Amino acid sequence: MIRNYLSSVSLFEILTEYLICFVFINLIFKNLYVSLILLFLIILTKYVYKNINILKNLITSGDFNYLILKPINPIYRILIYGTNPIDLIINFILFIIIAINFINYSLIILSSLIILFSFHIFILSLTLLFSPKFSVEKIFPQLILICLVFIFSFRSLVGLTNPLGQLSLSIFAISSLFLSIKLWNYTLKKYNN
Amino acid sequence: MDKAIIVDHLFKDVSFTLQTGEFVGLLGPKGSGKTTLIKFLSGLKSPNSGFISVLGFDPSERHYDFLRQISVVFSQKNELWEDLSVIKSIEFTKATYSMLDRDYNKNLDELVTLLRTSKLLDIKVKNLSLEQKIKVELIVSLIYKPKVLLLDEPFINFDLKTKHLLNDFIYEYVKRNETTVLLTSDNVNDLIGLVRRVVIIDEEKLLFDGPFEKIK
Numbered sequence: 356m357i358r359n360y361l362s363s364v365s366l367f368e369i370l371t372e373y374l375i376c377f378v379f380i381n382l383i384f385k386n387l388y389v390s391l392i393l394l395f396l397i398i399l400t401k402y403v404y405k406n407i408n409i410l411k412n413l414i415t416s417g418d419f420n421y422l423i424l425k426p427i428n429p430i431y432r433i434l435i436y437g438t439n440p441i442d443l444i445i446n447f448i449l450f451i452i453i454a455i456n457f458i459n460y461s462l463i464i465l466s467s468l469i470i471l472f473s474f475h476i477f478i479l480s481l482t483l484l485f486s487p488k489f490s491v492e493k494i495f496p497q498l499i500l501i502c503l504v505f506i507f508s509f510r511s512l513v514g515l516t517n518p519l520g521q522l523s524l525s526i527f528a529i530s531s532l533f534l535s536i537k538l539w540n541y542t543l544k545k546y547n548n
Numbered sequence: 549m550d551k552a553i554i555v556d557h558l559f560k561d562v563s564f565t566l567q568t569g570e571f572v573g574l575l576g577p578k579g580s581g582k583t584t585l586i587k588f589l590s591g592l593k594s595p596n597s598g599f600i601s602v603l604g605f606d607p608s609e610r611h612y613d614f615l616r617q618i619s620v621v622f623s624q625k626n627e628l629w630e631d632l633s634v635i636k637s638i639e640f641t642k643a644t645y646s647m648l649d650r651d652y653n654k655n656l657d658e659l660v661t662l663l664r665t666s667k668l669l670d671i672k673v674k675n676l677s678l679e680q681k682i683k684v685e686l687i688v689s690l691i692y693k694p695k696v697l698l699l700d701e702p703f704i705n706f707d708l709k710t711k712h713l714l715n716d717f718i719y720e721y722v723k724r725n726e727t728t729v730l731l732t733s734d735n736v737n738d739l740i741g742l743v744r745r746v747v748i749i750d751e752e753k754l755l756f757d758g759p760f761e762k763i764k
Binding site for chain 1: 622
């Protein structure tokens with residue numbers, strides 16, 4: 356799967372795509388860091404979207420049956436399948452730049468990432484629950500996903516600076532992670548071929 | 549002897565048990581319910597009525613300890629990663645089942661020798677022939693020494709010679725390891741010399757359960 360993706364989309368094409376995206380965002384927001392954060396979120400969203408398709412393909416091809424018969428939660432395999440090395444490296448570099456420049460907000464950044472991850476598992480759970488009868492992308496097309504990610508992560512990043520706000524965001528992040536994992540395990544148990 | 553598999557009042561009154569280490573053939577025409585039964589036994593589906601127990605577990609719960617002890621091979625499907633080499637695919641299974649190095653090396657040695665696949669280990673899965681792939685699939689399915697092996701028409705696409713070769717391997721492996729095996733087929737010839745006992749189902753009903761010789 357990863358090989359197919361890499362052969363069809365070259366490194367040059369990916370970098371060009373991100374550069375255009377970055378320039379475009381920068382023209383709107385006229386702020387380097389805001390543009391970097393948004394680019395980071397867009398790449399993450401792409402990963403979420405790709406994993407939805409991977410899960411759907413696994414279900415329709417029947418390969419998901421193999422995964423649930425292994426003594427390891429299939430979520431790990433899906434998360435690995437969707438990882439694109441180029442995106443991973445770019446996002447890692449972006450994350451380092453963001454984290455260094457917003458060191459005082461590290462708790463918020465971490466909470467935002469946990470919320471995003473929980474949201475990702477939540478969407479995968481819905482996919483597992485409804486696919487192939489119903490397409491989750493119909494409720495969450497890529498644009499809406501980016502907006503939701505933006506609201507969840509970026510808004511909290513610039514909006515919450517007081518300690519109480521940070522604490523409540525952290526509690527929300529941990530609860531959402533806990534609930535999304537519970538939901539995933541529940542849908543997995545309900546999954547009946 | 550313990551009962552490894554218990555099927556009680558499933559479908560339209562299908563009941564049978566498999567003792568630990570028993571190798572049984574499940575015969576039936578297409579659409580008779582064989583694959584569904586394998587799905588029930590592996591936990592992929594849960595029956596609406598009847599009772600199933602595999603190694604003392606309810607398969608539909610897909611309990612961690614249950615999944616560690618069973619293996620399922622379906623026809624025309626494989627779980628190998630095309631881009632990995634054969635040895636990496638096997639190592640991936642080793643990691644999934646948290647196997648100890650000592651057990652892994654011993655089991656790998658046994659399986660590679662029995663299947664004569666030592667030359668395949670460094671080849672990428674995508675470059676293997678169909679026959680080589682099923683051999684690797686069998687290694688991956690058996691490397692962690694499952695106690696119960698469910699084979700759903702695994703060799704349906706192969707010529708007679710290859711079928712014999714793979715059947716010989718299964719027979720030899722089961723004899724050495726006391727694995728409980730249920731092998732489905734729609735062709736009685738596939739089971740000659742392989743199983744002593746046969747269960748026949750059709751239209752979700754049990755038609756026969758007894759020694760292989762008595763079905764002719």
